[in-house]
Amino acid sequence: MPRFAVLIASTMLTRIPYAINGLAVILFLRAETGSFATAGLAAGGLALGAGIAAPLVGRLVDRQGAVLLMPVAIGHAAAILSLWVLGVSDAPSALLVACAALAGLCYPPSGSVLRSRWPEMMDGDPELLRGAFALDSVMIEVSFVTGPLLTAVLVALISPQAALAVSAALVVAGTALFLFYLPDRRRVIPHESRVGGLGPLRSPGIRAVALSTIPFGFMIGTVEVALPAFSEIEGSAALAGVLLALWSLASGVGGLVFGARQPRRELLDIYLSVTLLFPFLCLPLILASSPVAMGVLVLAAGAPIAPLIATRNQLISIVAPAGTGTEAFSWLMTSLIAGISLGTAIAGTLIEHAGWEEAVAAGVAVALIGSIASFVWRGALRPTAVTA
Numbered sequence: 001m002p003r004f005a006v007l008i009a010s011t012m013l014t015r016i017p018y019a020i021n022g023l024a025v026i027l028f029l030r031a032e033t034g035s036f037a038t039a040g041l042a043a044g045g046l047a048l049g050a051g052i053a054a055p056l057v058g059r060l061v062d063r064q065g066a067v068l069l070m071p072v073a074i075g076h077a078a079a080i081l082s083l084w085v086l087g088v089s090d091a092p093s094a095l096l097v098a099c100a101a102l103a104g105l106c107y108p109p110s111g112s113v114l115r116s117r118w119p120e121m122m123d124g125d126p127e128l129l130r131g132a133f134a135l136d137s138v139m140i141e142v143s144f145v146t147g148p149l150l151t152a153v154l155v156a157l158i159s160p161q162a163a164l165a166v167s168a169a170l171v172v173a174g175t176a177l178f179l180f181y182l183p184d185r186r187r188v189i190p191h192e193s194r195v196g197g198l199g200p201l202r203s204p205g206i207r208a209v210a211l212s213t214i215p216f217g218f219m220i221g222t223v224e225v226a227l228p229a230f231s232e233i234e235g236s237a238a239l240a241g242v243l244l245a246l247w248s249l250a251s252g253v254g255g256l257v258f259g260a261r262q263p264r265r266e267l268l269d270i271y272l273s274v275t276l277l278f279p280f281l282c283l284p285l286i287l288a289s290s291p292v293a294m295g296v297l298v299l300a301a302g303a304p305i306a307p308l309i310a311t312r313n314q315l316i317s318i319v320a321p322a323g324t325g326t327e328a329f330s331w332l333m334t335s336l337i338a339g340i341s342l343g344t345a346i347a348g349t350l351i352e353h354a355g356w357e358e359a360v361a362a363g364v365a366v367a368l369i370g371s372i373a374s375f376v377w378r379g380a381l382r383p384t385a386v387t388a
Contacts, residue, residue: 006181011111012139012146013174014073017167018107019147021046021080022224022344023244024167025100027151027237028087028160030228038093040225040348042083042100044341047221049104051337058112058330066113066182073175075106077168084164104337108171110178111136112329115313117182133313134258137306141252145245152241200328205319208377209312212275213335214342215370216308219282221343222363223247223301226285227294229356234291246295247302255306267318268381271311275374278304279367286357309336315381 022043029039061068079102086099118132154163200206224244231239265273282301288294312332343366347359 007114007178008135008139010174010178010181011114011136012143013170014108014110014178015140015143016147016150016174017076017080017171018050019144019248020151020163020167020170021103022340023148023151023228023241024155024160024163025083026225026228026344027155027240028084028164029096031160032087032090033093033096035093035352036225036229036348037352038096038348040344040346040351041093042097043225044221044343044345044348045097045101046104046341047337047344048341049101050107051104051334051341053105053107054109054112054330054334054337055327057109058327061109061113061326066179069108069110069113069175070179072106073108073171076103076108077172079103079106080164080168080171084161088161108175109326109330109333110175111140112326112333113182114178115317115329116326118317129314129317133310133317134255134306136313137258137310138252138255140309141248141255141302141306144248145252148241148244148248152238152245155241156238200331203319204377204380206316206328206331208374208380209315209319210331210335212370212374212377213312213332214339215366215368215373216275216278217336217339217341218343218346218370219279219339219363219367220305220336221340221345222347222359223282223285223343224340225344225347225351226356226359226363227298229351229359230288230294231291233356236291239291243291243294243298247298248305250299250302251305254303255310258307258310267311267314268378271308271315271381272374272378274304274308274311276371278308279364279371282360282367283364285360319381 025043025046026036026039029042030036033039057068057072079099083096083099083103086096115133115136118129150166151160151163154160154166201210227243227247228237228240231237231243278301281304285294285297285301288297309332313329316328316332343363346362347356350359350362
């Protein structure tokens with residue numbers, strides 16, 4: 001299906017900027033302000049803004065059509081370029097964080113729009129849907145491999161500012177390509193089918209997924225700041241891009257294996273197992289004593305990420321209330337990014353006053369809380385609700 005391939009590729013183009021921004025903002029503001037705390041807060045503000053806006057933009061897309069994504073993408077690019085200007089102008093830290101948060105608020109959730117169309121594109125076939133969600137999680141990781149590597153190259157050859165400029169261009173180009181190939185991009189949910197108020201959050205299953213994803217994102221956020229700090233100690237800022245790319249590469253391979261294998265257990269059981277596995281594989285990161293050792297440990301820690309995202313998305317497609325469309329899938333992004341933003345902000349402060357090892361340890365502790373919560377709330381995740 002050529003259209004499907006182009007849509008997947010275009011959503012990857014819109015995700016690469018997010019993968020670029022996390023590292024580029026940290027390296028850029030660390031160099032300009034001399035503070036990991038400011039850099040971490042700005043990266044956290046960027047992520048938090050995207051998390052807050054995702055369900056709001058998702059609901060607007062359901063009601064106004066996917067064409068709304070284009071002005072949102074342009075706003076994101078403008079805010080990223082403004083952060084560059086403010087950063088080199090010695091602007092106050094609070095203004096830098098606010099500008100980064102604005103960039104996050106304008107992040108276009110094209111992936112959520114596409115996932116909301118998959119049940120009809122796959123004719124409701126469970127196996128095709130499972131494969132589609134697995135492929136989506138892999139493409140997320142491809143984006144997060146490409147983003148840090150591209151950032152590392154641009155930082156080494158030019159500057160972190162160049163990475164921010166490339167990010168701004170990609171998000172606009174990717175959104176334009178996505179809308180060009182998206183069928184019925186002006187389609188809206190009929191007024192009588194719309195869900196107001198809490199929307200998909202009225203489903204206990206959606207609430208369970210959303211809340212338990214926040215600690216998972218926190219772990220990712222701590223690693224995204226800890227690896228640059230580790231790399232700085234090792235004397236190479238570009239090393240951070242390589243390590244983050246390995247982390248995402250391992251996740252992508254894990255997603256491919258997950259999508260290719262025939263499941264021998266129930267979806268919920270697989271989800272709970274991977275939820276518990278992730279923090280235990282991240283814990284050994286604190287033992288890394290060299291770039292090679294860290295690279296090996298990062299490969300192991302990254303492997304469960306894509307399968308965990310894929311299973312959570314598939315659970316959302318099962319338990320989300322009818323009529324919530326894009327908004328339902330946006331809540332996973334919101335929770336994930338909220339966790340990442342908290343993780344990056346707190347990790348930056350911990351690194352400033354203690355060390356990167358303490359930041360990773362804090363991330364593991366919080367992720368384990370999320371694992372426990374998933375087991376406690378597993379009853380809400382059984383497929384008893386209407387598919388979105």
